[in-house]
Amino acid sequence: MEFEFGAESDALRARLRELIAEHVPADFLGAFTDDPRDLEVAQAFCRVLARDGLLTMAWPEEYGGRGGSIWEQTVMREEMWAHHEPRGAQYMGVNWVGPAIMKHGTPEQRARFLPPIAAGEVIWCQGFSEPDAGSDLPALRTTATRADGGGWRINGQKCWTSYAGIAQWCFLLARTGGHRRRGITVFLLPVDSPGITVRPIRSMLGPHHLNEVFFDDVAVDDSGVLGEVGEGWAVVRDVLAYERVGISRYARCDRLLQLAPQALADVWDDLPESQVTRWATALLETRGVRLLAYKVLQAQAEGHTDPAVVAAYRVAATLLDQSVAEVLMDLLGSAALGPADPAAAADPADPEHRLARFAAAVEDHWRYAQAATIASGTLEMQRNLIGRTLVRHG
Numbered sequence: 001m002e003f004e005f006g007a008e009s010d011a012l013r014a015r016l017r018e019l020i021a022e023h024v025p026a027d028f029l030g031a032f033t034d035d036p037r038d039l040e041v042a043q044a045f046c047r048v049l050a051r052d053g054l055l056t057m058a059w060p061e062e063y064g065g066r067g068g069s070i071w072e073q074t075v076m077r078e079e080m081w082a083h084h085e086p087r088g089a090q091y092m093g094v095n096w097v098g099p100a101i102m103k104h105g106t107p108e109q110r111a112r113f114l115p116p117i118a119a120g121e122v123i124w125c126q127g128f129s130e131p132d133a134g135s136d137l138p139a140l141r142t143t144a145t146r147a148d149g150g151g152w153r154i155n156g157q158k159c160w161t162s163y164a165g166i167a168q169w170c171f172l173l174a175r176t177g178g179h180r181r182r183g184i185t186v187f188l189l190p191v192d193s194p195g196i197t198v199r200p201i202r203s204m205l206g207p208h209h210l211n212e213v214f215f216d217d218v219a220v221d222d223s224g225v226l227g228e229v230g231e232g233w234a235v236v237r238d239v240l241a242y243e244r245v246g247i248s249r250y251a252r253c254d255r256l257l258q259l260a261p262q263a264l265a266d267v268w269d270d271l272p273e274s275q276v277t278r279w280a281t282a283l284l285e286t287r288g289v290r291l292l293a294y295k296v297l298q299a300q301a302e303g304h305t306d307p308a309v310v311a312a313y314r315v316a317a318t319l320l321d322q323s324v325a326e327v328l329m330d331l332l333g334s335a336a337l338g339p340a341d342p343a344a345a346a347d348p349a350d351p352e353h354r355l356a357r358f359a360a361a362v363e364d365h366w367r368y369a370q371a372a373t374i375a376s377g378t379l380e381m382q383r384n385l386i387g388r389t390l391v392r393h394g
């Protein structure tokens, strides 16, 4: 199978790289570090992309996008993830919150919520998981009950809610009745609503990432219901489908592996052959996962997505993240512990500087890779899905 991205996608890739070089510092490791300036970089970068019509390039024209092809969307995902996602948390608004509102929202909801996402002005968080409802999401127990004067009252707890501490809006699942998948409703509500408490969960992913969110009699009016009351599972299915192809993990693996020989300089020349072979094998595996991603995308473009194939891709991509992280750490050896001479490492002209920057990027990648097989559906759940499909198809 041949995958031609075409001239427009190539031009887009070049433009994105120009913008990243111009607006994102070379040592940027994502929006969620201890340095608050990194979050500002991401917020400003979203506005730059919005100004150039690139932030929501994949959206249909009627919603301010330009209906970018699936290959242009792939280029966007690859370049963003390869460069430590300079859109920060806003990728979620663009990738799945906006499309879910386009599909399930009322005209008023579309008019209200889509323009701020397209302008790069708003951060959304996803209030799905709960302490006893992660893999088994239909077990969720947060309730929304009818309020006397109209609207709804929400009570319960969410956990692992990424970015809740910096988000303005929450895309929330709550039970309005029924059992399991029946009786779940989606609510769109401001995170600063009275009765909402956000508590950060300290983790190796850095600040703003994981949070617990408590709902104590939070009022939402009917305009905050997305789709039909009790029919939220249809929305969830769409969201999970958008989300699971949303991150091009292989692109960061590829970039870091490609950077290794130059960054390691003298260290590279002294590596035993076995380690160079592992590096080459990891590059080949990365290429394999990239092609698997393109196969999934091609099928999606032709309108016949098989959830088991998407799951197989996710298994391959998340395991690749972890194995490449190990290969890179081993290549760095003691250099992973930080620069031998911090003074030389501070000078951008010194090779120590390049090595220290590379080591920091590898360390960041290693930490994120640990969570890859849990977020958006665990490895075991993806394998269950593949297994069930194989049994069904004999």
Ligand SMILES: Cc1cc2nc3c(=O)[nH]c(=O)nc-3n(C[C@H](O)[C@H](O)[C@H](O)COP(=O)(O)OP(=O)(O)OC[C@H]3O[C@@H](n4cnc5c(N)ncnc54)[C@H](O)[C@@H]3O)c2cc1C
Pocket: 125, 126, 127, 128, 129, 130, 131, 132, 133, 134, 135, 136, 159, 160, 161, 162, 163, 205, 371, 374, 375, 376, 377, 378, 379, 380, 381, 384
């Ligand atoms: C980095 C990160 C960001 C996240 N961001 C968000 C967010 O923004 N919003 C949100 O709502 N959630 C978020 N999550 C939560 C994520 O969706 C859940 O962690 C995930 O669905 C797993 O649920 P759990 O943590 O409750 O684990 P559990 O479901 O309790 O699973 C525990 C273990 O048991 C295994 N297991 C469970 N059921 C089965 C089964 N039937 N068969 C075989 N094995 C099984 C799992 O694979 C896992 O190994 C995030 C998680 C991470 C790591």
